[in-house]
Amino acid sequence: MPADDGRVAALDRVLELTVLLGRDMAASLAASGLTVARTTLLWHLRAGPSTQRALADALGVSARNVTGLVDGLAESGLVSREPHPADRRATLVTPTPRGQELLDELARGQAELAGQLFGGLSRERLDGLVSVLDEVLERLRPLVPGGAAS
Amino acid sequence: MPADDGRVAALDRVLELTVLLGRDMAASLAASGLTVARTTLLWHLRAGPSTQRALADALGVSARNVTGLVDGLAESGLVSREPHPADRRATLVTPTPRGQELLDELARGQAELAGQLFGGLSRERLDGLVSVLDEVLERLRPLVPGGAAS
DNA sequence: CCTGCACCGTGAAGTGTCTTCACGGTATCG
């Protein structure tokens, strides 16, 4: 069935892309003494401080795991735990000034990577790529538990 | 710079796709009692038996790690270690009949996923996607250490 | 008020994926 071949070829490209991108991120983060999981948690703090429970839900991991990740980030001086003003059970995780600097740097690195990957593409091809990926994501989301999480 | 926005938007899509696909694979494999790393190793055995050294290079991990992964797969009865006919230092990792069955099943699952993700796309859009991804991969490969590995 | 239940975060224990370093066995080349 030749119709299938094109689809499997596309999936192969996507799979290789995920592998390569994953390695690239892990390597560049490791150069800064970071790990992917901790950085992902920090990244979710751009919008502002957050409860560990909320972070666990957002990342799709157990609350216990968030405790460990925050431990590591706090030890590196990137986030701080502060008491929740209204709920004494919860703790608010907040980026420190150093964490904020790092977040800005991460955003710059992301823009740079985007430029390296998609820099020479015409407007049409780029728009086409985004629209196809949106369509694929729309189909993939319901297949994955917690796919609605951003 | 609005030109940058489109590129970052594309990268966002790719990143979300990575996360979702990773979860989907991990979940469906876990349902079969497998893990991603072990299955990846098994997947590289489709072409035939292989030395652990060769597997380490192909997967981009340390030789020690391959020992552990093969241990797990052997314990599950999916691969077997056999002496290399010409080099008594090396061991050849070979899929067992059960491992072969599993490989066939994995290939079917991959084709099914490709159908679910890209099924309704027109020939043009699918070809466009593959060509854009090939171009992006071409740029990404040199950025990643070991990017030449398949 | 105060009792029961749901919730927040964390200690304990365990699995899986990875690493580096050291070592014994083997191939190979001079």
Added chain:
DNA sequence: CGATACCGTGAAGACACTTCACGGTGCAGG
């Protein structure tokens, strides 16, 4: 025959995850 490079693995350890159990807190309902 001997130096050297290579193959796989033991030992020890880092990190990302999990479930289960427990103490502290919030929030009703009686």
